Every structure is written in C-alpha cells, then in structure tokens.
Amino acid sequence: MTDTPLKKRLKARLKAHGPMTVADYMATCLADPADGYYMTRPPFGRDGDFITAPEVSQMFGELIGAFLLSAWEAMGSPTSFQLVELGPGRGTLMADVLRTACLRPAFMAAANLCLVETSEELRQTQRQTLADAACSPTHYDTLEALPDGPLLLVANEFFDALPIHQFIKTPDGWRERLVGLNDKDELSFGAGTSTLDQNFLPPVLCTCPLGTIVETQPSANAIAQSIGERISLYGGTALLIDYGYLRTAPGDTLQALHKHQFDDIFARPGEADLTAHVNFEALQHAATVGGAHAQPPLEQGEFLLRLGLLERAGALGANLPLEEQDAIRDAVERLAAPEQMGRLFKVLAISQTATRLDPF
Numbered sequence: 001m002t003d004t005p006l007k008k009r010l011k012a013r014l015k016a017h018g019p020m021t022v023a024d025y026m027a028t029c030l031a032d033p034a035d036g037y038y039m040t041r042p043p044f045g046r047d048g049d050f051i052t053a054p055e056v057s058q059m060f061g062e063l064i065g066a067f068l069l070s071a072w073e074a075m076g077s078p079t080s081f082q083l084v085e086l087g088p089g090r091g092t093l094m095a096d097v098l099r100t101a102c103l104r105p106a107f108m109a110a111a112n113l114c115l116v117e118t119s120e121e122l123r124q125t126q127r128q129t130l131a132d133a134a135c136s137p138t139h140y141d142t143l144e145a146l147p148d149g150p151l152l153l154v155a156n157e158f159f160d161a162l163p164i165h166q167f168i169k170t171p172d173g174w175r176e177r178l179v180g181l182n183d184k185d186e187l188s189f190g191a192g193t194s195t196l197d198q199n200f201l202p203p204v205l206c207t208c209p210l211g212t213i214v215e216t217q218p219s220a221n222a223i224a225q226s227i228g229e230r231i232s233l234y235g236g237t238a239l240l241i242d243y244g245y246l247r248t249a250p251g252d253t254l255q256a257l258h259k260h261q262f263d264d265i266f267a268r269p270g271e272a273d274l275t276a277h278v279n280f281e282a283l284q285h286a287a288t289v290g291g292a293h294a295q296p297p298l299e300q301g302e303f304l305l306r307l308g309l310l311e312r313a314g315a316l317g318a319n320l321p322l323e324e325q326d327a328i329r330d331a332v333e334r335l336a337a338p339e340q341m342g343r344l345f346k347v348l349a350i351s352q353t354a355t356r357l358d359p360f
Helices: 005-017 022-031 058-074 092-101 105-110 120-129 218-234 280-289 300-307 309-317 322-336 338-344
Strands: 081-086 111-116 138-140 151-156 165-170 173-181 187-195 213-216 236-245 255-258 261-263 273-275 345-351
Touching: 005 022, 005 173, 005 187, 022 165, 022 173, 022 273, 058 092, 058 105, 058 151, 058 236, 058 300, 058 309, 058 322, 058 345, 092 105, 092 111, 092 120, 092 151, 105 111, 151 218, 165 187, 218 236, 218 280, 218 345, 236 280, 280 345, 300 309, 300 322, 300 338, 300 345, 309 322, 322 338, 338 345
Parallel strands: 081 111, 081 151, 111 138, 151 236
Antiparallel strands: 165 173, 165 213, 173 187, 236 345, 255 261, 255 273
C-alpha cells in the first residue's frame, strides 16, 4: 500500500523528533490543516465512511428537537438563548431539530443558532443544508467563542473524535503508549516514560494484568467541564450523545473506519476516521466540576423510545406504501435496537440544577 501524504509527513516527523502520544497522532490524522481527515473530505453518509443517527432517519433529529423544546420550557422559556451544536456534520441533525422547533414560534424567535465547526468544507455543507431553515447559523471555532447567555446545546458523535491518551501496564507501572517507527520504518506502538499515578486510579484498574490498556480523555473532559461552567453561570441544558461506556474500565477502543469497514489505524492516516469510545462517567464528573447537574445517562434506545420514537414512526408511516413503511421500521431498529445503536450509544443531559428533564 502506498503511503498517504500525511503518513509520509508523520514518518518524517517521527524520525526528526521521536515518538508522539496517541492523542497527538489522533489529532494530526483528523485535524491536520492540509491532510487531516475532517479537513479534506465529506466523511458522512453512504458515500463516506460512516453513517450517524441523523442520517439514518429524520425521526432522530425531530425527537431531539422535541427534547430541546421541553428543556427550553423547563428553563423558563428565555426570550434569547444560544442554540448550539458541536460538530454539526452535514447539518442534517439541526435541520430536523429546527423543523420540530418551528412548531413553537416563540422558541424560534428566541434562538440564536450557533454551530461550532473547524472544517471550512463542512461549514459550507452546513450552510447549504440549512439554507432554507428558519434561522441562519453563525459559525464558531470553539465553545469558548460563543456569545454569553443561556444555551441549549446538542453534541451527537462529537466526543468520540476527540484525542485520547492511552496507558499500558508494564512491570514498571503504567506507561503512556506512544506512536513511533519500528525497525521496518512503519508506524507502530511503543511505551514511553510518562506514567499514571496508580493512587488516582479506580479500584477496577489497580489489579489489571500486565499489558492492560487504559484510556484517558482530557480534551473531552475539558469541554464537558466548560459546558458545565457555562450552564452553571447562564442557565441551559446540554445533550451529549455518543457511543461509549457508563463506568471507567480498561480496554483499547481506538479504531479506524474506512468505507464503512474497520481498518488498521496506521494504514491510511488522514484518509480514515479515527475514534474512541467515550467515558460517560468522566463526562458526568467533569460537568459537575464545572458547577452543573448531570442526569444519570440513558441508553439511546431507551431515550428515543421514551421520547415517542414508535409513535413518531407510526405517524410518519401512515398511508405510505409498504416499502416506505418497512424502511421506517428498519430505521427504528437501527436507532433503538439493543444489538444496533440502541445500547452502544449513551445520552447524557446536563442542566443548571437537578430539575427533572423528560425523558430522564
């Protein structure tokens, strides 16, 4: 296999400066300005490398819209707020959210649509998708750049693409896993000298056998804490949806996707998506450190079914040909069935206080 342009540059960098952390490797592969995966191609949909829930069915975004309307009412129906999406993809989710939100003109009059996106190519796609929407988006590079004020925020499959660090248990303790070059001049893993302090590890990790890998997500946790701080200060609600695990646990979850298939993470840097499972226990903790309240997470299937997925599917399929009704049923299965997205994906809601939010 011919090296990708980014792989050639990575090899030169490693020869000149030595191994890099898994986090640096992941960040470079995804966000390098010239050759990063998200900077150079449309990754979503059947013609891309993966399909997200909004691409499966409009029902997903419509139900998220219903949740946001309810959350807006729970926070006192402010007359101005930031409607925020982190990593909006092609804009499909927000288009479906806004279609539901238009049922409440007061909500739409109060909403300032803010999209946090760093890829100019994706920004252009989002503008096209939302060209006929009831409100026009303003793009921001970071969460910190958003205007002050209450916010309703949604992030779907955003945190899984943030860089992670990996540590491996060795006879000398936990050592950070690094990416370097082997004796065949190919990318490979090795162990560095940076360590994890075992005194701060959960008990489940303290008795792991040698060779065990544990992941940390400082970038994701920092953003969750920042969301918590904003909500604590200004009010609002955030909804974080991603695939991941509810409790801290060992394991190597770093993976590459290319053309809807799992791939070797070193095979085609810059041309394959790199992701890792999200630690929802860590996100919860970070949000509460920020001063907000984190609801106990739900599995995506339970979340959508409680919001009325089956009822929406029935209404959407009424009077349609059998073939289209079958497609809607297939979408429900994909979104909510335990063996598909229903159990793997988790949903975390963050609010200013412990006020109950349906369907949590």
